[in-house]
Amino acid sequence: MSLNPFDLYDVASLLTEEERAVQESVARFTNERVLPIIGDCFDQGQFPKELISEVAEMGLLGATLPEQYGGSNLGYVSYGLICQELERGDSGLRSFVSVQSSLCMYPIYAYGSEEQRMRWLPDMAAGKVIGCFGLTESHGGSDPASMKTRATKDGDAWVINGSKMWITNAPMADIAIVWAHTEDGIQGFVIEKGTPGFTVQEIKKKMSLRASATGALFFDNVRVPDANRLPNVKGLKGPLGCLTQARYGITWGPIGAAQACLEEVLAYTKERILFGRPVAATQSAQIKMADMARRITASQLLSLQLGRLKEAGKMEPTQVSLAKWNNCRMAIDIARECRDLLGGAGITTEHAAIRHALNLESVITYEGTETVHQLVVGRELTGINAF
Incomplete structure (x- = not known):
């Protein structure tokens, strides 16, 4: 029985029924509504605003918040899977959902008054207020x-x-x-x-x-x-708490981008004939794609365990930094390698690899650069602040 090339360790079997349903629903949305248009949106430099109402109707905005505020009361692994499937489409769409949910709705919920929650959150969950x-x-x-x-x-x-x-x-x-x-x-x-x-x-x-x-x-x-004014927080712990929420989702998103690149290059290298045989039949191509699968698998398990820690109330910011650093580096390296395997065709946005590679230049930078997260982990190991 062959393995799923995008889930070699059967991570899906570790998910609850609800989590699998959420992933499948968002995956269908990405396949049917995002992928057909996102290349043109990237080319034109336009965000697909027409998708906002659909994203809201699916309950993806403020997904982890209580239903009384318009949320879906989902667990954090479900939220991570939402980010993964949306970024399989494009980092820009996942960024929209991350900002709306983790950086805007979350601080109103966590740091705001009850009046502020009721005033803003239901309309934000409905996509009426961005x-x-x-x-x-x-x-x-x-x-x-x-x-x-x-x-x-x-x-x-x-x-x-x-x-x-x-x-x-x-x-x-x-x-x-x-x-x-x-x-x-x-x-x-x-x-x-x-x-x-x-x-x-x-x-x-x-x-x-x-x-x-x-x-x-x-x-x-x-x-x-x-x-x-948000009355229930003062100091940097306010914005940094929001960033920890968003970074958690970002650890999942690049997994989707990397899976999209690997899926594309697997299909392309089986069809592309060079020197009388498919590119996929060469040792060099198989070694590269095997390494991609290895790194994707490790990242899947890393984010899943991070999600379980978060749901148990045990997640630490350093653990988020480790996953954000690892998974963004994993995805950008895979996107670049896939672009190379696509040859000259890989430089056009008719293929996804170059788009994901360019997007991931931002993802690996925002909400803590790779270097910042390396230093966060280093500080945890040594007890010495090197910032």
């Missing part, structure tokens, strides 16, 4: 404590000045979760589109995540009522 997450600034992406954005209390409101850079969903967002220094530490604010002094500039000329909307946020004496 969010973006404003933490990174142009001068110090890996050092969020150095942010220059400031919020000053003025009566029953706050006046915010500063800017944020590389913000996913920004050009189409209705609200922004913005982190700023205050006299009482770093705090989060919900800033609504159209607030005077709040402007968004779309970032163009990207060669990565082209099917994702990216922008910069600018705040010029933006006045925000105290009712829009």
Whole structure:
């Protein structure tokens, strides 16, 4: 009995019935609705907004949140599988869901008031309100404590000045979760589109995540009522807690991208005839594809165990760093190797490998670069902070 080339260790058998149903549902959506259009979206530099309502109807936005807030109350392994199958389509679509769910809905749920939860979360789960997450600034992406954005209390409101850079969903967002220094530490604010002094500039000329909307946020004496301040967290633990949520999903996403590349190159090398035989019949090609399967399998098991730890309340940030580092490196290396096996044809977006390779340049960078995560693990091993 032959093994599934994309699941050599039968990870599917370790999933619950609900988890398998979630994966199969999102896989069908990716096959039927994402893959037919995503190449053109990448070419045109456009996010497929027409998919938002379908993603929402499937319960993929805020999937782990309680149903009273519009969520699906799914476990974290199910959420990881959602990320995996969406990124099998494109990192841009998975990024949209990650930002909406982990970076925008999660902080409102975890750090917001009950009034804020009821005001924003149901509409966000329904895809009626889109969010973006404003933490990174142009001068110090890996050092969020150095942010220059400031919020000053003025009566029953706050006046915010500063800017944020590389913000996913920004050009189409209705609200922004913005982190700023205050006299009482770093705090989060919900800033609504159209607030005077709040402007968004779309970032163009990207060669990565082209099917994702990216922008910069600018705040010029933006006045925000105290009712829009997230009251239940202060300090860097607020935004870093959100990033841990998102990074967890990111450990799963690149698995899907790598599987898509391997699936494509397996089919191509069986059909491509060179020197009288299929490329897949050569030792060099088989060794490369075997190595891809090895690395995908290791990443699958890594993320699954991470998910089980998270569901048990035992997951540590260092474990997330290890998985994010390993799985992003795995996927980008596989995408590049698949591009090579496709030969000249691999440089066109008619094939997925070059698109995934370019997208993964962003995925391996955002929410902690590879080097940052290596140093997080190094600090855990030695007890010495080398940042």
